[in-house]
Amino acid sequence: MKIVVIDGQGGGIGRLVIEKLRQEFEQKVHIVALGTNGLATTAMLKSGANEGGTGENAIVVNAKKADIIIGSIALMVPDSMTGELTDKMAGAISRSxxxxxxxxxxxxxxxxxxxxxxxxxxxxDHCIDIVKELMGGMKNV
Known part of the structure; x- marks a missing residue:
């Protein structure tokens, strides 16, 4: 199970999501932290992600490989996160x-x-509940 957590700016939302995922699932899931900038990626890696990547290409490539993507609703809006989220990022996330x-x-x-x-x-907490429901219906959990 590959869960991709995407965040920008300071990475606070992603950091909190990853901490809660680790509390709930420990090492049973593989978490990839993707930041629109290095600060966000670093914050998420420190919170327990297995690996991380930064920038447009990392988000575009990894969105294709994810089983679950978690982040702010802003991920669907080009130019959000104070302009950090590009059209290409939003498109890759929405098409994943x-x-x-x-x-x-x-x-x-x-x-x-x-x-x-x-x-x-x-x-x-609501996001983690949804992930638990989704994982109940997925193979290899």
């Missing part, structure tokens, strides 16, 4: 056959109806 689990933060001018504003850790 991986299951996608998004944290619904209202920071990229995208608002999701029906989503109640909660603190980030609560959203991440």
């Amino acid at each position: 056959e991986a299951k996608k689990v998004f944290v619904p933060l209202n920071k990229c001018d995208v608002y999701i109806a029906g989503v109640i504003s909660e603190p980030l850790p609560h959203y991440v």
Whole structure:
């Protein structure tokens, strides 16, 4: 099971996601940390990712190989994350056959109806619950 966690800016969302994944699944999953910049990648690697990559090409290549992609809903919006997310990155993520689990933060001018504003850790807990459900239906877990 290859879980790709993508983040930008300081990597805080990705760091928290990876910490929670490690708490829940320990070493049963392979986590790839992909940052739009080196700071984000480093933060995610320190939180327990198996490997990491930085930049557009790393995200484009690894999105194709993922079973699950986790990150902010901003990953679907070109030029989000203060311009760090390119069209090519957003396209590769959206076209990936991986299951996608998004944290619904209202920071990229995208608002999701029906989503109640909660603190980030609560959203991440919901993401982990979704990953557990997805893994229940996947082979080689």
